[in-house]
Amino acid sequence: xxxxxxxxxxxxxxxxxxxxxxxxxxxxxxxxxxxxxxxxxxxxxxxxxxxxxxxxxxxxxxxxxxxxxxxxxxxxxxxxxxxxxxxxxxxxxxxxxxxxxxxxxxxxxxxxxxxxxxxxxxxxxxxxxxxxxxxxxxxxxxxxxxxxxxxxxxxxxxxxxxxxxxxxxxxxxxxxxxxxxxxxxxxxxxxxxxxxxxxxxxxxxxxxxxxxxxxxxxxxxxxxxxxxxxxxxxxxxxxxxxxxxxxxxxxxxxxxxxxxxxxxxxxxxxxxxxxxxxxxxxxxxxxxxxxxxxxxxxxxxxxxxxxxxxxxxxxxxxxxxxxxxxxxxxxxxxxxxxxxxxxxxxxxxxxxxx
Amino acid sequence: xxxxxxxxxxxxxxxxxxxxxxxxxxxxxxxxxxxxxxxxxxxxxxxxxxxxxxxxxxxxxxxxxxxxxxxxxxxxxxxxxxxxxxxxxxxxxxxxxxxxxxxxxxxxxxxxxxxxxxxxxxxxxxxxxxxxxxxxxxxxxxxxxxxxxxxxxxxxxxxxxxxxxxxxxxxxxxxxxxxxxxxxxxxxxxxxxxxxxxxxxxxxxxxxxxxxxxxxxxxxxxxxxxxxxxxxxxxxxxxxxxxxxxxxxxxxxxxxxx
Numbered sequence: 001x002x003x004x005x006x007x008x009x010x011x012x013x014x015x016x017x018x019x020x021x022x023x024x025x026x027x028x029x030x031x032x033x034x035x036x037x038x039x040x041x042x043x044x045x046x047x048x049x050x051x052x053x054x055x056x057x058x059x060x061x062x063x064x065x066x067x068x069x070x071x072x073x074x075x076x077x078x079x080x081x082x083x084x085x086x087x088x089x090x091x092x093x094x095x096x097x098x099x100x101x102x103x104x105x106x107x108x109x110x111x112x113x114x115x116x117x118x119x120x121x122x123x124x125x126x127x128x129x130x131x132x133x134x135x136x137x138x139x140x141x142x143x144x145x146x147x148x149x150x151x152x153x154x155x156x157x158x159x160x161x162x163x164x165x166x167x168x169x170x171x172x173x174x175x176x177x178x179x180x181x182x183x184x185x186x187x188x189x190x191x192x193x194x195x196x197x198x199x200x201x202x203x204x205x206x207x208x209x210x211x212x213x214x215x216x217x218x219x220x221x222x223x224x225x226x227x228x229x230x231x232x233x234x235x236x237x238x239x240x241x242x243x244x245x246x247x248x249x250x251x252x253x254x255x256x257x258x259x260x261x262x263x264x265x266x267x268x269x270x271x272x273x274x275x276x277x278x279x280x281x282x283x284x285x286x287x288x289x290x291x292x293x294x295x296x297x298x299x300x301x302x303x304x305x306x307x308x309x310x311x312x313x314x315x316x317x318x319x320x321x322x323x324x325x326x327x328x329x330x331x332x333x334x335x336x337x338x339x340x341x342x343x344x345x346x347x348x349x350x351x352x353x354x
Numbered sequence: 355x356x357x358x359x360x361x362x363x364x365x366x367x368x369x370x371x372x373x374x375x376x377x378x379x380x381x382x383x384x385x386x387x388x389x390x391x392x393x394x395x396x397x398x399x400x401x402x403x404x405x406x407x408x409x410x411x412x413x414x415x416x417x418x419x420x421x422x423x424x425x426x427x428x429x430x431x432x433x434x435x436x437x438x439x440x441x442x443x444x445x446x447x448x449x450x451x452x453x454x455x456x457x458x459x460x461x462x463x464x465x466x467x468x469x470x471x472x473x474x475x476x477x478x479x480x481x482x483x484x485x486x487x488x489x490x491x492x493x494x495x496x497x498x499x500x501x502x503x504x505x506x507x508x509x510x511x512x513x514x515x516x517x518x519x520x521x522x523x524x525x526x527x528x529x530x531x532x533x534x535x536x537x538x539x540x541x542x543x544x545x546x547x548x549x550x551x552x553x554x555x556x557x558x559x560x561x562x563x564x565x566x567x568x569x570x571x572x573x574x575x576x577x578x579x580x581x582x583x584x585x586x587x588x589x590x591x592x593x594x595x596x597x598x599x600x601x602x603x604x605x606x607x608x609x610x611x612x
Binding site: 169243247248253257258262 | 405407410412435436437438439440443445447449451452453462466467512515516519
């Protein structure tokens with residue numbers, strides 16, 4: 001029986017044996033099978049229906065049954081341990097379900113549509129209910145916008161991080177900058193888009209184009225890259241800086257040629273994560289770039305298509321071909337983001353300090 | 355090339371806290387001077403203030419005079435970067451630059467200052483590695499990363515790196531404490547060779563090492579926690595270890611405390 005029964009002296013531990021009873025290895029599958037059978041029986045006999053309900057019921061019965069069996073055989077401590085383990089696994093499964101569901105859905109719907117034509121043609125001259133056409137114009141748009149956004153964000157973010165770690169210390173300016181960077185990480189993308197809209201289009205009088213979207217996305221990307229670069233720079237051991245300074249190397253050169261190269265793999269990973277984040281932002285693009293069905297290579301004049309705005313445009317239309325195209329574009333977007341992540345990992349591995 | 359060091363009434367502060375008080379001593383050119391003393395008594399702090407590395411820490415400052423061949427390195431208008439080019443330092447933990455090869459590590463001091471053409475660098479590398487007694491072991495793998503060497507080899511690489519810039523003085527902060535006895539012996543032998551060209555000051559926890567290696571020894575002590583460290587006595591090594599003047603020195607050397 002349980003190892004924490006009272007002994008004649010009343011002290012629970014004086015009866016402590018080194019070995020206790022454990023559930024046999026077949027207990028877990030047996031409990032699982034038993035839960036299924038029991039739940040099937042319950043479902044057959046009662047008005048309860050439905051696959052989802054069935055799974056939930058099986059889960060609950062399994063949890064209860066497993067915990068009870070463990071309590072009876074192994075004792076309270078092991079029973080609680082098993083319960084906690086099962087709850088953790090259950091939460092993991094619950095968290096994974098939406099992710100897997102999204103990926104599977106996008107794959108299933110998107111693969112129907114994606115082919116070479118899809119990737120190399122634009123939507124020019126395709127009517128609202130026609131099939132055909134592709135997302136080439138949107139891919140170009142997304143890639144160009146992501147590239148120019150990175151060009152703006154990376155130098156600013158890396159330099160801010162260098163200031164915060166190497167020069168700022170606890171000074172007032174450093175604390176202010178850290179505070180504002182934290183605030184910026186939380187700015188909703190529509191607010192960033194609105195800000196640039198007011199400045200670029202209303203105040204300065206420019207027309208919609210791809211470039212103001214780059215500015216808005218830079219506002220969203222900079223804090224992400226600042227944070228991760230900061231962490232990577234802090235990881236560089238101080239002894240390295242001191243060795244370089246002791247050689248008579250000025251501080252700025254130490255940072256440029258010793259500290260940053262040492263932190264480089266992590267910095268690159270952070271940059272790629274930042275790019276992956278802004279590649280899918282739709283609100284600033286809607287406000288600032290508009291949408292077009294034709295290819296536009298010029299970032300500075302005229303509306304540009306991008307994958308998120310194409311999805312937005314197509315998904316709202318009543319025709320099935322448009323919806324299919326939206327799924328295809330969604331798949332392309334997810335693949336691009338995954339490729340960026342992969343590239344980041346490869347670069348990090350190649351530049352890693354051995 | 356080697357220079358003399360004259361320290362007069364050096365006080366070193368970490369913010370408001372006075373860590374070292376009233377230190378005065380001289381170091382002759384081409385000698386090895388060892389600082390010994392219990393932990394926390396300010397030996398490394400004094401060493402670091404000899405090449406203006408102490409002020410790298412935020413809030414740290416010094417008062418007093420440190421003169422290299424008569425020129426006060428804390429004088430007005432003196433650039434700390436130039437001071438550190440004259441006075442090199444080797445740290446306790448060997449730390450070759452991880453992203454650089456052995457070759458690049460040795461010339462890091464020169465390259466990062468922007469001087470010297472490619473052709474001159476090869477000579478400097480060989481000369482410095484020979485000087486650090488590492489040339490034979492690494493001459494065939496100069497483009498491999500510096501971190502691939504053993505601890506003793508890494509420390510000798512750091513020494514090569516420090517002497518490649520041709521300083522006048524070499525400061526060593528417990529250079530052997532992270533090394534095994536064989537590597538320690540190699541570095542101690544190296545110090546005897548380097549003594550002919552550089553003035554060397556080393557901090558060591560190992561009294562026997564100080565006795566083996568140095569010409570003069572300075573004993574630092576601290577009155578209690580929160581008190582500043584002081585230089586109790588500095589004299590020829592043979593005299594310090596046989597008939598020291600101060601009682602505290604004798605107590606430390608004979609192991610009654612520390």
